Amino acid sequence: MRVNPYSFSERLIENGDFEKWRVEFFQSTISSRSVFFDIGANVGFFSLLAAKQGATVHAFEPEPLNLSRLQGNLQLNPDLAPKIKIWPVALGDKAGEVDFGRPLSDNYGHSSLLLDEGFDRIRVRMERFADLDFGSFDERFFKIDVEGAEQLVLEGFGEAWDSPATTVFLVEVHRQYGADLDAIVKIFASRGFRLSFMDESHGGETEFVPDGGDVALLARK
DSSP: OOOOTTOHHHHHHHHTOSSHHHHHHHHHHOOTTEEEEEETOTTSHHHHHHHHTTOEEEEEOOOHHHHHHHHHHHHTOTTTGGGEEEEOSEEOSSOEEEEEEEESSSOGGGOBSSOOTTEEEEEEEEEOGGGSOOOOOSEEEEEEOOTTOHHHHHTTOGGGGGOOSEEEEEEEEOGGGTOOHHHHHHHHHTTTOEEEEEETTTTEEESSOOSSSOEEEEEEO
16 A cells, blocks of 8 residues: 555554554455445545455445545556445435535545535435445445444445345444434344444444444444
8 A cells, every 4th residue: 555654543554553443343244145235435444455365346426536536546456456446435324415524634545425514515426325336245344433323324224234135234333423323323232233342442342332432332133
């Protein structure tokens, strides 16, 4: 991957220290049987990791500069690129052209459907997950990291909730950007998912909701 030396998170990627617990979880969970949906793919770290595990990958990234870097990182990995399909769209609760917020800083990983006064506005295409065709599969893994718009993504699943496939969600619930953790938990619980949370301090899972800050929610069915 080409990394930005001025980005703290990308320096961690370069040094092999980026989100180690998540990396280990992905490596132990994702296989060649998996279809991996990277919703909020950014520059492609987890898409490439899933493809390396043998998964078929659908990477969703609407922000143009992130999208360009994602495409560039796939070109650097010609052995993995055929496993990854890029969708240059946002996922949400409806289909159509929408305003999308891009931060005034160069940290475009914080771009979001939730607009802020500190953001520039650009227009992007939004789709509902339920309206897209991904073929058939027996095992699916979702990573959702959309800077506070997690509930909007889930509200676009519609009949896709009813898939018989074994399903795992890893949802970054950005409470600091206004995401409603209780509402998201209810969405999963009402559909029979087993829920837990990543405990970063101990490198494991817990059934207890962490106090304050963002939350990594795991849902399995």
